[in-house]
Amino acid sequence: MAHGGNVIAELTTDHREVDALFTKIEEQPLGNPRRRELADELTAELVRHSVAEEQYLYPAVRAHVEGGEELADKEIGDHAKVEQLLKDLEGLTAEDTNFDNLVAKLKFEVADHVRDEEGRLFPMLTAACTPQMLDELGDKVRRAKQTAPTRPHPSAPSAPPANKLLAPGAGLVDRARDLLSGRSH
Template identity: 35%
Template sequence: MSKTIKDQTVEELGGSSSILVRQRREHREMDELIDQYLTLDDLQRRERVLKQIVQLVFSHAFAEETVLWPAVRASVPDGEELTARVEQEHQQINDLVADVERLPAGDAGREDKVRRAFALIRQDIRDEEDLLLPRLQDATDTARLRTLGTTWAAVRQTAPTHPHPVVPRRPPGNALLGVPLSVYDRVRDALGIGSIASRRGR
C-alpha cells in the first residue's frame, strides 16, 4: 500500500488538480485554523475562526460523501468498511457542532464540545490520509484522480456549510437535500445568522 499522502510530493499524488492534493490542502487549512482558535483569547476573534472552521469542514465533508467515498467503494476492495468508518466520524462531528451552534458562547459545556469536535476532525484527517486515500491511490490512475479532484471541487463550491445531522451520509439522499440546504446555509452565512454577533443582537 502507498504511504500516507501527508508526506508525498504533489507529483506523486497526481498533480495539483488531483483529489489527493486537494484533500491534503484543505486538511492542512483545517489543522491551521484549529491551532489558531486554540491560541486565541479574544472571544469575538475565536468565534470568527470557529465559523471559518465550520464552513470549511462541512463543505469539505459533503463533497467527500457525494463524490469521493462512492469512488472509493467502487474501486477499493474494502472501500465499504473504510468509508463507513469515516462516515461515522462525520456524523459524530455533525452532532457535536450542531450542539455547539445551539449553545451561547460562554456556556459551560460548549467549549468541551468544540474541543471534542476538533479532536474528531483531526482523527478523521489521519484516517483519511493514512488509511483511506492511499488505498484509493493504489487503485486509481492519475487521470481518474484528477477527474475526481475537479468534480469534488465543483461540488465543494455549492455544498452546505453547516451541520445537518439528519441528512443521509450517502447519495442520493445527501445530494438531493444538498442544494436547498446549501442555499439556506449560504444566505445564513451572508447575513451572519447564528454568529455570536447575531445572537447578542437578538
C-alpha cells in the same frame, strides 16, 4: 492554501486549512468572541469538506478499493460524530462553559479522522485509481464544495443520490442565512 490537483491533494489541503483554524481558535483568549467567529469558519469548512467527500470520495472508495464498503461506512460514521459536535457547538457563544470542551472534542475527532484518511484511505485509493480518475474526482470535489451547505445538518442523507440532490439546496439556504446573520466563512 492553494486548491487544485487531484482529489488527494485537494482534500489534504482542506485538512491543513482545518488544522490552521483549530490553531487560530486556540490562540485566542478564552471567551474572546473571535473564537466564535473562527468556530463558524471552521464549521463551514468542515461541512463543505464532508459533503464533498460523501458525494464523490466515498462512492469512489466503494467502487474501486478492496473492502471499500466497510471503509466508506467507517468514514461516514466519523463524519456523523463530527457533524453532531458541530451542531452542538453551533448555538454556543465563546463564553459558554461548553464551548471549549466541544472544540477540544471536535479537534480530537477531526484529527483522528484525518490520520485515518491520510494514512490508510488515500494510499489505498491512489493504488486503486488511475491518475486521471483522481484528477476527475478532484474537480468534482471542488465543484461540490462550492454549493455545499455551510452549517451542520446531522439528519441529512450522507449517500448518493439523495445527498447530491439535497446538498445544493441546503447550501443555498445556509448561504442566505449566513448573509443575513453576518456570519462569515
